[in-house]
Amino acid sequence: MKKSALLGALTFAGLVAGTASAATLDDVKARGEVNCGVSTGVNGFSAPDASGEWQGFDVAVCRAVAAAVLGDPKKVKFVTTTGQTRFTALASGEVDMLSRNSTWTFSRDNDLKLDFVGVNYYDGQGFMVNKDMGISSAKELNGATVCIQTGTTTELNLADYFRVNNMSYEPVPIETNAEAQQQYLARACDVYTTDASGLAATRASFADPENHIILPEIISKEPLGPVVRHGDNQWADIVRWTLYALVASEEYGVTSANIEEMAKGTTNPEINRLLGTEGDLGAMIGLDAKWAMRAIQAGGNYGEIFATNIGESTPIGLARGLNALWTQGGLQYAPPFR
Amino acid sequence: MGRADAAASGGFTLGMLIYDTRYRSLTIQVVFLMLFMAAAAWLVENTIENLEALGKDFSFRFLGAPAGYDINQRLVEYTNQMSHARAMLVGLLNTLVLAAAACVTATIVGVLAGVLRLSRNWVVARLMTVYVEAFRNIPLLLWILLIFAVMTEMMPPPAAFRGEAATSSMLLFDSVAITNRGVYVPEPLFDRSLGSVDLGLFLVSLDLIAIIAAIVAAVAINRAILRRAAAIQNLTGIRPATWWQSVLLLGGIPVAVLAALGFHLGFPELKGLNFAGGTHLRNSLIAMWFALTIYTGAFIAENVRAGILAISRGQTEAAFSLGLRPGRTMSLVILPQALRVIIPPLISQYLNITKNTSLALAVGYMDLRSTLGGITINQTGRELEGMLLMMLVYLVLSLSISGVMNIYNARVKIRER
DSSP states (O other), X not given: OHHHHHHHHHHHHHHHHHSOOSOHHHHHHHHTSEEEEEOSOBTTTBEEOTTSXXXXXXXXXXXXXXXXXXXXXXXEEEEEOOTTTHHHHHHTTSOSEEOSOOBOOHHHHHTSOEXXXXXXXXXXXXXXXXXXXXXXXXXXXXXXXXXXXXXXXXXXXXXXXXXXXXXXXXXXXXXXXHHHHHHHXXXXXXXXXEXXXXXXXXXXXXXXXXXXXXXXXXXXXXXXXXXXXXXXXXXXXXXXXXXXXXXXXXXXXXOTTTHHHHTTXXXXXHHHHHHTSSXXXXXXXXXXXXXXXXXXXXXXXXXXXXXXXXXXXXXXXXXXXXXXBGGGTSSBOOOOOO | OOHHHHHHTTOOOTTHHHHOHHHHHHHHHHHHHHHHHHHHHHHHHHHHHHHHHHTXXXXXXXXXXXXXXXXXXXXSOXXXXXXXXXXXXXXXXXXXXXXXXXHHHHHHHHHXXXXXXXXXXXXXXXXXXXXXXXXXXXXXXXXXXXHHHHHHHHSOOGGGGSSTTOSOOOBTTTTBEEXXXXXXXXXXXXTTXXXXXXXXXXXXXXXXXXXXHHHHHHHHHHHHXXXXXXXXXXXXXXXXXXXXXXXXXXXXXXXXXXXXXXXXXXXXXXETTEEESSEEEEHHHHHHHHHHHHHHHHHHHHHHHHHHHTSOHHHHHHHHHTTOOHHHIIIIXXXXXXXXXXXXXXXXXXXXXXXXXXGGGGGTOOSHHHIIIIIIHHHHOOHHHHHHHHHHHHHHHHHXXXXXXXXXXXXXXXXXX
């Protein structure tokens, strides 16, 4: 009898230990670092620099979250994920959040039990070809060999696009952006297709970027943004509002240069609430008053992050386009901090 | 209760389960079984619990939904509007084709290398030693990636075949094109095709069936003729010349059927961005096939060598003393006996090939692992169901192979009388 009681206790203990913990915030605080899933390397979005530090537009979101939650933007463990492994890594708890140009779709949000908390880059799928092929439109790609990362929405968009336009193509399935780049440069495929931002980033790393063109057709909507597990609303809110804090700070003119000054108090109550000099927004999401200030200090506001990583002065040279603030004709819009 | 009293009275006490040798082993087994079942139950329970925590259910309904993705190598009809189950079938057939092709070529390479390694020719024997040791001691994945890289980086793109100043040209009278997208070879075409018959799951070409039937018929008739010749030889001691009949039958019947079907070869030619026509052997297939062949061939070579060395030297000497030449000694005396030793490890090599095809993902060969276990799982988020299904398929596949090979083994193994 004693033995079976012991067995029962063991089984129960195992069950408790095996059940996924719901409170990601507590886990992160206890661990002292945020596990952030990023891509295996897309220049400008997430790639390690010469000294091994992760840099980029997607990386900046992870750092802002770490700064808001733990007070230090360096307290991030970057976990590389491929198109195939990213959602499993998130669902299994290997990472706390994904920030790796993943497209927000209905089925991912609902069927995969994930939550997309916002959009940090509005993108669309494009095609890149070598200039010497003399192709100027995606409609001329009939019979082309197309390199594509498997397990992505682009794979499905591609199938739809060629079917709707009654064209045939030969897909070459590839796991990572680096491999795709290698295949494309070896001309094992005529075309490389992925999000237009990814194409621009990939092209920027070529020895001869001027010999490659991105075709004018954008065949899909690809809203890219950070993802968290479904069911942990507190953690989702933290990531969501950290992203909004970055956008809002650009709107209110809070930059990494003037944030110290502004934190002493301004005449704009919205800025005061954002930076924690007025009200107690921080307590409402389980953080302290200065959370948003630290998030902005990590890499600057949304506009600064964009400009330093992928903006027009960088080799990647992306224009703000849809990603301009709503006040400047773009789609980036943060709900009020109130 | 007192144990001594109970033992004295011949009754049964709980303590006897441990201290009485009659029951002890049974007790241990029962306890172990209980532990094992508890562990299994915990695994299942934990899975259910965690799925619930994630808000996921367990269902195979996703197999009926449209797959939405394209597959480059299709042995049966498939479009991206067909179901995930269909995509899985396409992947499974790709796995089977690769495994079957690799088993055949690996056996040929392995037997040749194994026999040659025992050659008296010093150079040949050493070369085979180098082959075996080099290939079986480097991970298979590296060979696959190396061959794939060589194919994509070193071979010319289709554009190099185009125009006046083409830098590359096709081989063998413009019938074979080796490009960095794969090898294009001529395809068989039939002017007066019989069409194909729908088997529900896929179409089977009647042309192929007709050709196979012709070959089988020719072989059967040829056998009857040979049997008759043997009977005459036994009766009269003179064997009638049958070679011209055999040549006519074995060559004539299949050729006649091919001619009736209007057989000709379709050559690949440059059309638009790529070669069109012909059969396209993709780089991924070539890399997988070639790597599996040379890698597993090295293991099979060692099995073959072991099998041959297991036959005592007296057999060879006996055969020589009967006047058999070395080639015939090998094929008639040594190899049939060596097969008994070779077959059982060969089975496991075939199983290895089949399971190793799942490395195909590394070079984008669309096998079962890449379709069901890769894209389908990723697009539907059904990791558990997909993985279980895939494990089941590989299990059934491996058990079938080993079942068939065991039957073959039962036929060639030594029969004790």
